[in-house]
Amino acid sequence: MSISMAALKQLLSRTNTLWKPAARCLAQSAQQKLLPDDYDYDGPHVVTQVPGPRSKMLLKSLDNIQNTEAVQFFCDFKKSRGNWLVDADGNRLLDVYMQIASLPLGYNHPAVVSALTDENNLSAFVNRPALGVLPPVDFPDTLQKLLQVAPPGFCQVQTMACGTCANENAFKAVFFWYRARQRGSLIPTEEELESCMRHEEPGSPNLTILGFEGGFHGRTIGCLSSSHSAPLHKVDMPVLDWPIAPFPVTKHPLDVNAQENRLEEERCLDKVFQLMQEYKNKGRPVAGVVVEPIQSEGGDRHASNSFFRQLRKLAKENRSAFVVDEVQTGAGLTGKMWAHEHWGLEESPDIVTFSKKMVIGGLYFKEEFRPKGAMRIMNTWLGDPAKLVILEAVLNVIQQDRLLDNMTETGQVILQGLEKIQDKHAEVFSNARGRGAFCAVDFPNTSTRDRAVATLRNKGVQCAGCGAKALRIRPALIFQPHHARMFLDILEDTALELKSLGT
Ligand SMILES: Cc1ncc(COP(=O)(O)O)c(C=O)c1O
CATH class of the missing domain: 3.40.640.10 (Type I PLP-dependent aspartate aminotransferase-like (Major domain))
Known part of the structure; x- marks a missing residue:
């Protein structure tokens, strides 16, 4: 994916100082956008069932080589950005799971891309x-x-x-x-x-x-x-x-x-x-x-x-x-x-x-x-020291953009939203819980939870279950209240759909 020079400059001007632990708790409004506009979207864009035809074809060729029973769909990481994951069929999903809870800044964050393209860091990537x-x-x-x-x-x-x-x-x-x-x-x-x-x-x-x-x-x-x-x-x-x-x-x-x-x-x-x-x-x-x-x-x-x-x-x-x-x-x-x-x-x-x-x-x-x-x-x-190059960029962004505060603020929006939906649709899910943006709800059983995950995906949200019947929310640290509200709207839609199917 290409990143505009203006976007890079804007980001990098905020991300080139060292981490100072004392600054961790400074408050900032999470309403201020953390990424340039061309890293964000008004909503998901779903053009096929997920997985779509191209993902299914790729699955067949991968299955010749290894077990693929856990594979959900194939991703186009070059086209993905921020909180948005683009799949092999061009579907754009709001990702609240981030590669098994692992991507701190979402996809193609300019600060990470810049660290990787900095010549001074090249040897860390070339020589393991x-x-x-x-x-x-x-x-x-x-x-x-x-x-x-x-x-x-x-x-x-x-x-x-x-x-x-x-x-x-x-x-x-x-x-x-x-x-x-x-x-x-x-x-x-x-x-x-x-x-x-x-x-x-x-x-x-x-x-x-x-x-x-x-x-x-x-x-x-x-x-x-x-x-x-x-x-x-x-x-x-x-x-x-x-x-x-x-x-x-x-x-x-x-x-x-x-x-x-x-x-x-x-x-x-x-x-x-x-x-x-x-x-x-x-x-x-x-x-x-x-x-x-x-x-x-x-x-x-x-x-x-x-x-x-x-x-x-x-x-x-x-x-x-x-x-x-x-x-x-x-x-x-x-x-x-x-x-x-x-x-x-x-x-x-x-x-x-x-x-x-x-x-x-x-x-x-x-x-x-x-x-x-x-x-x-x-x-x-x-x-791998190459990972430490990426981590340094990530830590600078966490500090500069006060992402811990963002998680507290966004977490409140998520949890309050989950509670509101569960009050209205108690038969669909319950037990809303969370710390910061690390949130979950319980469905009545495994099959309903799995159906919810599949329905959410087809409505444009990538998420996952954990345990027997929980749906877990593990967004990137750049997930903001406006993303949370989009997610909650789609979750409520999903709850209504499951209800109409007699869940
Ligand atoms: C709490 C916890 N510990 C350890 C692991 C194992 O980590 P990895 O999959 O990187 O080996 C996981 C993975 O999900 C985890 O959630």
């Missing part, structure tokens, strides 16, 4: 280094960009390729830390080095990570052993004997149902405590607890700030590390850079993992979680 052994000369400076947006309390960071990789390596860091504390040294003994090769103790210790029902952390064996959101992710896979705690089944709105929710949260915290004792007694202590601030793949399940504060305390009392998986919630969609910043923790988490809207995967960790010895947290690429 093995970062753990031969990093580029500017790597320490580049990592400062990640540290400038670190959650409070962190000054160490390790990049990774994706969210799963971030979590799997977070668990490794937890186990290294736990064993170092037990043996009183960071250096493994000869006996440990020898016994680990036979999968025997003490080199291969019986340590566990406590995860939650409904949690999702990735698809490798460690991540799957702590994930409990969908049977299809787990079936046929061997898993580790790690404890599974119940996650609160809360009622929305949380504040209106605070008393009932508190009892439910206490039940779950009691169970966490019991599991910690039980696993200690069976010689498989809980070395770490992993939790998402909002269970995302599990169906947008929320708990109160107090629940998370108490969970953090429980982890500390049990001498377990507290790992917060911000792969889906991080990077601003909830109105704060990190969703766990809403909790008001007395002590920060021990490790925070990220990916998706952060462009690169990775983990922030406290100094005591830094492994001793080369190659212990390692893989060939350890991420």
Whole structure:
């Protein structure tokens, strides 16, 4: 796609300064357009069913090569811009899902395009280094960009390729830390080095990570052993004997149902405590607890700030590390850079993992979680500095355009709109909930939810489900109140249509 010089200049004049954390909370009206007019539209433009004939043809050729059962339609990324996704058949959809919650600034944002076309950045795209052994000369400076947006309390960071990789390596860091504390040294003994090769103790210790029902952390064996959101992710896979705690089944709105929710949260915290004792007694202590601030793949399940504060305390009392998986919630969609910043923790988490809207995967960790010895947290690429070039552009835009405030403001419009529609059409959906623009509603069952997603798509909105019956909203950080109103109008239309079909 070509970008007009005027548009580029206008954008770049706002996006060439470094991130300053103190400026995060400045207010600005989200009504001011964040992109030039030729990046926005008055509405969707749907000319065929989605998927259309060209998408169907492409699907056939892709299916010759790989499994395509999850493919929805093909995209024309060159023609897509801002919040608007153009598909292979020329349909233009308002995208409230953004490539599985991952694009921070939507499509072809001028600041990102400019970073990619800047000659000074060329070598980062041309030469992919093995970062753990031969990093580029500017790597320490580049990592400062990640540290400038670190959650409070962190000054160490390790990049990774994706969210799963971030979590799997977070668990490794937890186990290294736990064993170092037990043996009183960071250096493994000869006996440990020898016994680990036979999968025997003490080199291969019986340590566990406590995860939650409904949690999702990735698809490798460690991540799957702590994930409990969908049977299809787990079936046929061997898993580790790690404890599974119940996650609160809360009622929305949380504040209106605070008393009932508190009892439910206490039940779950009691169970966490019991599991910690039980696993200690069976010689498989809980070395770490992993939790998402909002269970995302599990169906947008929320708990109160107090629940998370108490969970953090429980982890500390049990001498377990507290790992917060911000792969889906991080990077601003909830109105704060990190969703766990809403909790008001007395002590920060021990490790925070990220990916998706952060462009690169990775983990922030406290100094005591830094492994001793080369190659212990390692893989060939350890991420990709080219992604950090993009991230720098993204962070500058987040700051310059005050996109966290935009998410708070737009989130209010979305949530109030969802509540209004659910009041009118309670039989279609309910349980409107959200933090910032990270919002969801529940349909009565999976098939109605899936029909809603398909209907929305054919009316020009790209969105997705999560859990058994939730519809999730995960727009880009440039999604503004006027986009939210367009989305809500189409959602209401969809509700009416589902109602007329007898939902
Ligand atoms: C909370 C959470 N953790 C981890 C992951 C895994 O990330 P990735 O798909 O990048 O491996 C996801 C992916 O959806 C996620 O939502």
